[in-house]
Amino acid sequence: MDFLHTMVRVRSIDDSLRFYCQGLGLKELRRVDNQAGRFTLIFLATKSDIRRANLTGEEAGFVAGLPLLELTHNWPPAGGGESAGLGAEIYTGRRNFGHLAYQVDNIYEKCQHLMDMGYIINRPPHDGRMAFVKSPDGISVELVQKGDPLPAQAPWVGMENEGVW
């Protein structure tokens, strides 16, 4: 199990890169624009951490040993205005923190273990690739299958999502 990233939600990409890159000195490694989901993900790391992980810019993504900061920017709806549920309030201390993420050896085994302990898997690993669970204090934790996704299988494939994460 390896730490991958801390995710925070950001209202403005420009304002955020000014702060995190120009201000603090982090470097942008990867950017994903998702047209269908209407969001942008930007992955940052310190130059020292990148050197230590011995990566070039091209390789640098989800790599064990490279702690990333993930910025998530939700686009306004195509029709204009604020995204539903994504107004000013979420950026002032409620939903501005996103999640912790860890890479795991076997996502089904990890989720089964957590369920056996009585935790709810808010987003079950339908796809053998990703799951979300929450800490006792409501901190979202993302679990990501190491390497290729596992084959989809029961009971996970049909398990319903529960709550928010």
Place this chain on the structure above:
Amino acid sequence: MDFLHTMVRVRSIDDSLRFYCQGLGLKELRRVDNQAGRFTLIFLATKSDIRRANLTGEEAGFVAGLPLLELTHNWPPAGGGESAGLGAEIYTGRRNFGHLAYQVDNIYEKCQHLMDMGYIINRPPHDGRMAFVKSPDGISVELVQKGDPLPAQAPWVGMENEGVW
């Protein structure tokens, strides 16, 4: 500049270690009980990250290349009841996320640079050791001087705190 840790506030140490250690599989590396401040800090990391950083339990603390999760538990006041401002609400999505932390080569230069860009240093580095600043979306970022603290010096030593962080 190196990433150090993500900090989250926790209501119960037992509930949290059950989730993060017994559930997820992280390992406790270090614990600080601060009687005067009435808080406990617990530092966790994945076993894989500890192996990669090539550390034994004794050495493992704030080390570049070892991404830590810091749990902060505020004790109830000596007289009983909830801590002031630390009631149930903070653990349900407002203040349950703590901060990101980065180690920097020169904390005065980094803070001066951020001030020159117009950011407020909410907790100036009075002690040459630690500072807090906030992202445009209100995410607290802790800056920690690498190695020994720098000598206290003007204008930092007399600079007032501003707001919360």
